[in-house]
Amino acid sequence: MTQENIESNNSEFYQWGQEMERLAQIGVKKEIEQHKAAGQPIFYARQGVLIMELSDGRCFEYRSREDGTLEILREVNMTLQPCDRIL
Numbered sequence: 829m830t831q832e833n834i835e836s837n838n839s840e841f842y843q844w845g846q847e848m849e850r851l852a853q854i855g856v857k858k859e860i861e862q863h864k865a866a867g868q869p870i871f872y873a874r875q876g877v878l879i880m881e882l883s884d885g886r887c888f889e890y891r892s893r894e895d896g897t898l899e900i901l902r903e904v905n906m907t908l909q910p911c912d913r914i915l
């Protein structure tokens with residue numbers, strides 16, 4: 829393979845990866861909207877803080893107890909950075 833072919837393939841692969849990421853984000857947003865519309869909370873992390881977001885938009889920091897129940901620690905402000913990851 830020539831350097832030109834390698835660069836072309838990498839560029840095509842990069843563009844494909846970007847498109848896959850875009851489509852995945854659209855899918856995740858749709859699923860979150862449907863979940864919240866059904867009245868179910870969503871769980872994620874923001875800046876390392878575990879967050880439970882209720883369908884009305886209120887957010888709470890929580891922790892899981894050993895018995896599997898959740899303990900609400902505090903209500904958090906929505907001005908924190910976007911989520912790190914969906915749990």
